Amino acid sequence: MRIALPWPCDARVAAACLAVALSAVALVPTSVAAQVDGEALYVKWCAGCHGEDGTGNGVAANTMLPRPRDFTLALYQVRTTATGELPTDADILKVIDEGMPGTAMPGWVDVLSQEERLALVDHLKTYSRFFQGDAPEPLEFSSATRGTDEAIVSGQEVYQSVECWRCHGQQGRGDGESAPTLEDDAGFPILAADLTENWTFNGGGTVEEIYRVLRTGLDGTPMPTFSDIVDAGVITDEQLWGLAHYVRSLSPEETPEVREVVSAKRITDGTVPETVGDEAWEAVEPIYVPLVGQIVVKPRWFNPRVGGVWVQALHDGQELALLVSWTDPSLSPDPTWADFAQRVIEIMGPGDEGAATAAGAPDQLVVQFPTALSDGMERPYFLQGDPRRPTNTWTWRSDAPDAVESIARGLGTAVPQPDGEQHVTAVVQHAEGEWKVLFRRSLDTGGAEDLVLPVGQAVPMAFQAWDGDNGESGNQGAVSTWYFLFLEQPTPVSVYVAPPIVLVLTLLFGLLAIRQAQWEATGAGARVARLPAFRLTKAVERAFGMGVGLAWLGMAAAAYRSASLGWDAGHSDLGFWWTVIAALMAIAGLSAMIGTFIHTLPRDEGR
Amino acid sequence: MIDRLWKARGVAVITALLLAVGCGGEGGGSDASGGGDSGPAASPVDAATAGHASGMVTFSGMAPANAEIDMSTEDVCAAKHSMTPTQETVVVGDGGGLANVFVYVKEGLESLDFPTPTQAVVLDQDGCEYTPHVLGVQTGQDYTLKNSDGILHNINASPTENRGFNVSQPVVMETNRSFPTAEIMVPLICNVHGWMNAYIGVVDHPYFSVTGPDGSASLQGLPPGDYVVEAWHELYGTLTQNITIVTGETAELSFEFNADMSAAHVPLGDPIDPMHPESHRTVDHQ
Numbered sequence: 036m037r038i039a040l041p042w043p044c045d046a047r048v049a050a051a052c053l054a055v056a057l058s059a060v061a062l063v064p065t066s067v068a069a070q071v072d073g074e075a076l077y078v079k080w081c082a083g084c085h086g087e088d089g090t091g092n093g094v095a096a097n098t099m100l101p102r103p104r105d106f107t108l109a110l111y112q113v114r115t116t117a118t119g120e121l122p123t124d125a126d127i128l129k130v131i132d133e134g135m136p137g138t139a140m141p142g143w144v145d146v147l148s149q150e151e152r153l154a155l156v157d158h159l160k161t162y163s164r165f166f167q168g169d170a171p172e173p174l175e176f177s178s179a180t181r182g183t184d185e186a187i188v189s190g191q192e193v194y195q196s197v198e199c200w201r202c203h204g205q206q207g208r209g210d211g212e213s214a215p216t217l218e219d220d221a222g223f224p225i226l227a228a229d230l231t232e233n234w235t236f237n238g239g240g241t242v243e244e245i246y247r248v249l250r251t252g253l254d255g256t257p258m259p260t261f262s263d264i265v266d267a268g269v270i271t272d273e274q275l276w277g278l279a280h281y282v283r284s285l286s287p288e289e290t291p292e293v294r295e296v297v298s299a300k301r302i303t304d305g306t307v308p309e310t311v312g313d314e315a316w317e318a319v320e321p322i323y324v325p326l327v328g329q330i331v332v333k334p335r336w337f338n339p340r341v342g343g344v345w346v347q348a349l350h351d352g353q354e355l356a357l358l359v360s361w362t363d364p365s366l367s368p369d370p371t372w373a374d375f376a377q378r379v380i381e382i383m384g385p386g387d388e389g390a391a392t393a394a395g396a397p398d399q400l401v402v403q404f405p406t407a408l409s410d411g412m413e414r415p416y417f418l419q420g421d422p423r424r425p426t427n428t429w430t431w432r433s434d435a436p437d438a439v440e441s442i443a444r445g446l447g448t449a450v451p452q453p454d455g456e457q458h459v460t461a462v463v464q465h466a467e468g469e470w471k472v473l474f475r476r477s478l479d480t481g482g483a484e485d486l487v488l489p490v491g492q493a494v495p496m497a498f499q500a501w502d503g504d505n506g507e508s509g510n511q512g513a514v515s516t517w518y519f520l521f522l523e524q525p526t527p528v529s530v531y532v533a534p535p536i537v538l539v540l541t542l543l544f545g546l547l548a549i550r551q552a553q554w555e556a557t558g559a560g561a562r563v564a565r566l567p568a569f570r571l572t573k574a575v576e577r578a579f580g581m582g583v584g585l586a587w588l589g590m591a592a593a594a595y596r597s598a599s600l601g602w603d604a605g606h607s608d609l610g611f612w613w614t615v616i617a618a619l620m621a622i623a624g625l626s627a628m629i630g631t632f633i634h635t636l637p638r639d640e641g642r
Numbered sequence: 643m644i645d646r647l648w649k650a651r652g653v654a655v656i657t658a659l660l661l662a663v664g665c666g667g668e669g670g671g672s673d674a675s676g677g678g679d680s681g682p683a684a685s686p687v688d689a690a691t692a693g694h695a696s697g698m699v700t701f702s703g704m705a706p707a708n709a710e711i712d713m714s715t716e717d718v719c720a721a722k723h724s725m726t727p728t729q730e731t732v733v734v735g736d737g738g739g740l741a742n743v744f745v746y747v748k749e750g751l752e753s754l755d756f757p758t759p760t761q762a763v764v765l766d767q768d769g770c771e772y773t774p775h776v777l778g779v780q781t782g783q784d785y786t787l788k789n790s791d792g793i794l795h796n797i798n799a800s801p802t803e804n805r806g807f808n809v810s811q812p813v814v815m816e817t818n819r820s821f822p823t824a825e826i827m828v829p830l831i832c833n834v835h836g837w838m839n840a841y842i843g844v845v846d847h848p849y850f851s852v853t854g855p856d857g858s859a860s861l862q863g864l865p866p867g868d869y870v871v872e873a874w875h876e877l878y879g880t881l882t883q884n885i886t887i888v889t890g891e892t893a894e895l896s897f898e899f900n901a902d903m904s905a906a907h908v909p910l911g912d913p914i915d916p917m918h919p920e921s922h923r924t925v926d927h928q
Binding site: 198220259269 | 715793794796797798799800802805806807808809810811812813815817819833834835836
């Protein structure tokens with residue numbers, strides 16, 4: 036028997052889905068909801084964006100694109116129902132619980148109780164008379180097919196034949212030819228989803244959720260349903276699952292974790308790569324650095340296009356190569372995107388003094404470093420420094436031939452260094468909706484205001500990116516906080532040589548300690564064959580025990596240093612195991628010392 | 643030139659118009675042009691006592707030029723046009739008739755229930771244009787969304803009284819849908835081809851007509867009585883006219899739009915006031 040769940044669930048989440056579904060079905064009736072004032076909750080938590088009248092015109096709405104949902108239209112993107120149908124209560128609850136990835140809508144599952152969220156579901160439905168009719172029927176979703184290579188290949192063929200690329204582009208980065216003209220039902224410009232970042236998908240990024248969106252469409256947006264073509268026999272349901280698997284395969288298997296450090300391995304047999312396509316990059320793990328809109332310094336920007344950049348680095352002891360890649364549908368300024376950019380500026384312009392008024396800006400990337408390293412954790416202000424602690428910025432623009440090195444003492448204050456002091460080069464590529472910018476610079480340029488990039492020490496590094504065709508320029512772009520660049524040394528030999536030595540020493544000390552304990556336990560008269568017998572005074576015993584303990588602690592410290600070296604060099608496995616060894620040795624050392632102390636207390640002297 | 647454009651795909655347009663008007667006639671049961679082959683029998687109107695209304699929708703003043711459409715990236719569609727295609731925002735015939743005006747009985751039929759036509763009307767996507775540009779249907783009546791181009795179109799409807807929807811048609815295919823509730827007017831767009839748009843007028847009776855470039859409008863087989871007839875245009879909004887239908891006679895319809903009316907309120911896509919769902923139907927016109 037097939038149990039029809041309101042969401043396409045795999046085994047892992049089936050239980051959770053079922054729980055949500057059952058609780059939604061069981062608890063929505065007014066008996067529970069009536070105990071909680073949905074309207075009061077709405078006014079408190081929702082009206083700031085969605086407006087007290089539910090039309091989506093709250094005070095914060097004009098800082099958001101896409102705009103908050105207008106509940107009076109009863110148009111909901113995330114549904115289990117066919118296009119043109121209302122969402123189920125469970126559908127609305129899902130969005131309240133989980134939020135809308137890629138938009139300003141957060142999840143509320145940890146903020147509000149189940150009763151409160153269900154009361155909000157009921158309240159939202161009062162904004163449209165459509166909900167006065169019969170409850171909508173969810174679609175029947177088939178079970179997920181397996182995401183085999185064949186399924187993905189068949190999905191890629193469907194991607195071509197049903198022309199997903201018209202909006203989403205050939206590589207899925209939202210750069211299709213129709214993309215610049217897209218708008219939502221309220222007439223606001225809207226981007227085709229970047230299918231390489233499934234954590235930003237409206238409606239969720241799992242295969243099941245992608246399949247559901249293909250079946251239901253995202254009502255209120257340009258994303259249509261593809262159910263009709265399955266019903267009409269143009270493609271099979273299995274092919275639609277294949278399409279879902281293919282779309283899923285465009286994103287990383289795991290949502291990227293935010294990591295603090297970008298490690299640059301040292302190339303020992305040659306020099307750093309000089310092109311973005313060099314195969315050396317394939318062996319370098321890209322680190323994801325998230326960016327957010329610059330909303331500190333006016334004019335602010337609430338609609339950053341670049342949600343994050345992927346960073347890779349290599350060095351050869353002389354030169355650093357830093358490769359930064361990110362999704363950007365167009366090479367700005369692109370005339371086909373001019374209208375889009377202009378409309379975004381007009382819609383999103385926060386009214387700040389100095390805000391951009393006209394489209395036509397280039398794409399830009401800035402990588403910044405402090406001009407000098409401090410001894411502690413003190414770093415310049417993350418927005419291009421401050422008067423006391425300037426930053427050294429490497430700026431690349433899509434309308435300029437090469438990168439420019441500047442000294443900045445705050446956002447918008449960058450002063451290019453003189454011609455003779457320009458040491459950064461940039462090689463760039465824009466293809467299939469993606470920028471790749473490769474910066475290269477000598478570790479030590481000799482320039483007075485250039486940071487000497489030290490090997491074996493973490494250097495603060497931050498990023499800023501602008502998409503000109505999204506109306507971004509000047510202070511209005513996307514920024515990151517400080518991260519670190521770490522130029523690896525070749526892994527120290529000691530990392531590999533020390534373990535056996537330490538192990539042997541540990542064994543030796545351990546045997547000695549056991550030997551001593553055995554001797555103590557068996558009494559002075561006992562003799563153990565083949566081991567030399569000797570009697571120690573308490574003082575010597577104590578000294579020996581404490582010595583062993585101290586030696587163990589010393590080795591723990593050494594192991595911890597190896598762990599640090601391992602972590603820093605990017606060998607997290609070495610780092611981990613050395614940390615474990617260090618911890619064990621510390622425990623052993625402390626145990627030995629405490630044991631010896633107890634055992635050699637003065638009261639034992641008279642025994 | 644505009645006339646020739648119309649002739650270029652005249653067959654489809656005229657067919658659709660005939661269908662629309664024909665369906666309009668079925669309810670009345672006495673419409674000579676309609677051919678009530680499939681109309682349900684249970685019409686509340688006595689054909690013997692019915693009258694008619696017909697006349698012209700005209701345009702005065704200088705019609706604005708319609709924006710040209712760049713189909714250079716869409717070979718399939720470009721090949722279907724011998725001249726540069728344009729938007730159909732304001733289409734004025736040689737005789738001054740204004741095309742794409744939806745003329746319908748707005749008030750006076752409230753007490754009557756009309757059967758739903760069983761025959762679907764067709765909204766074709768051909769050459770990356772909707773044909774016809776303005777379509778009338780009865781509530782519950784099927785309309786067929788047809789893709790004759792064989793490239794990806796999506797049909798994104800944004801009604802307020804009815805439910806919006808968004809369906810994709812990546813190949814030559816047809817999809818039937820209907821609207822349960824009367825609504826003036828439902829906008830349709832294709833997001834893949836941002837220039838493609840159409841409007842569907844949904845009424846709960848068969849008395850509606852969409853003008854061609856000759857501007858003629860005809861409402862056949864109305865029961866005797868007083869009516870308010872409205873003419874809707876996508877740019878110039880609405881005009882209304884009071885008419886009286888007398889058995890066997892034809893009342894004259896006359897609507898004149900002019901270039902200065904572009905600021906008029908065009909009823910379309912207004913949010914629904916949840917407490918007063920009908921309130922937004924207040925229509926501004928002179």
